[in-house]
Amino acid sequence: MKFDAVLIEPRRARMEAEGLWRGKTLLDYFDACVAERPDAVGLTAVTVATGDRRDLTYAGIDRLAWRAAAGLRGLGLARDDVLACQLPNSWEFVVLYIACRRLGIVFNPVMPIFREHELLFMLRHGEVRAFVVPRTFRGFDHEAMAERMRPDLPDLEHVIVTGGEGPNGFDALLLDPALDDIQDLAAISARDRGDADDVCQLIYTSGTTGEPKGVMHTANTMYSNLVPYAERLRLGASDVVLMASPMAHQTGFMYGFLMPVMLRARMVLMDVWDKAVAARLLESERATFTMASTPFLMDLSNAVEEAGTDASSLRIFLCAGTAIPGPLVERARGVLGAKVISAWGMTENGAVTVVAPDDPDERSVNTDGFALRGMELQVRGADGLPAPAGHEGELYVRGCSNFVGYLKRPQWNNTDPEGWFDTGDIARMDEQGYIRICGRSKDIIIRGAENIPVIEVEALLYKHPAIHQVAVVGYPDARLGERACAFVVLKGGQSFDFAEMTRFLEMQRLAKQYFPERLEIRDKLPATASGKIQKFALRNILKAETGGGEA
Structure with missing residues (x-):
């Protein structure tokens, strides 16, 4: 695979001169952990449904990662090949990524909720050579799905299955003790592992283009975010x-x-969210930090209060993805004792703005923080010039953690010659540099911090023979921030209801988390003189009905 990472060179000299790109990779940080704390537990992975847990020391992770690297090498994978991973949070995920970096293999994490509709595009576009899936997860047969897709994926050579009992099993292919005896692996790794400017992660994000975009990151772009992030939060x-x-x-x-490894700290991973289990782990593992969307904060506060859990170890709960209601911050402070921190960021650049721990709580209620070291913000008015403090405009960001381009789609990079990236968000900035995200110029709904690709959902619904016109918009929800509603105009004499919409989208093999949760049948939709649907008017209808006011 050739990676068109065109956004590296225009800023490399400046980023290195300012010490923002330090040239360190995951392996530099991980090898330091192994050398300095080999017997320290670096990873605890919990399977919520069964209660199983796996504790691994840094030395144990290292041994398994070398073994897995030998297995990947034996399968013919080499530098700049792409491996896709659809695993939930697990020790296998961690081992696999480290193994990939040992060989310079580019890692493509994909959400376990994705089904054929999303995956076929991503795996084809990324020219994925190996696909790692769980045998089953949350009752779904991922192995069968992967095998169904193989005829349509000409680059895919290997499907590797965690929990698989056949020759394609993760243990059989990547954890066979015989792999420990592979010769020259260290020399191969020294040659192929690459440096901090090599693309190491390919991750897809939903957008307004009608297809997912393959975001490319390097170690430099990711760690130039993680270093100031940890500094800001004193981790x-x-x-x-x-x-x-x-x-x-x-x-x-x-x-x-990545951050716990960089800090030589410990990670505790849950494969699925369960508030009661999270509360117990908070107490038993003495967790000090977590990051999740607002519904998780609400759930954890409820669970701790209901069970009387000792949450005294938790110092910071960082929320991103949607505004945090003031009463929730106040309640979480009382129940958890933790500082609730708000932040804003994107797949393309990580967390860009973060509230400081010393800031008053209202900063997390009323703002999304201020820029991390190495990042600049600009709010532009309709004239394209910087807007005055307190005025809304289009948000642009520039700096060290911005991605290095969209794979095979440089025309969509949205970055001007001066390095400013158009986020597609509408924001305002106060005189102290704190921003508040006010909306999105992009046509995306964020449901519980999960981006819903609106155009993609609409395109599928347009395939239904009863539908003449469709528009999917978001509406406020106290728990998830937003939910999705489909406004539909039917063809003459046709019928359509919520059950039929669900059945049809299931047939299209769309991830269920993308299904609209509400359906409105209308005779016509508000439109401009040119016929463009006025989605703001539809949003106002829903906001009025749900008590959210006008857009």
């Missing part, structure tokens, strides 16, 4: 990071996995 080797947010998202990947 260090003594911290215990509890992570239930999926590692196929940047939240779980960067702050639940």
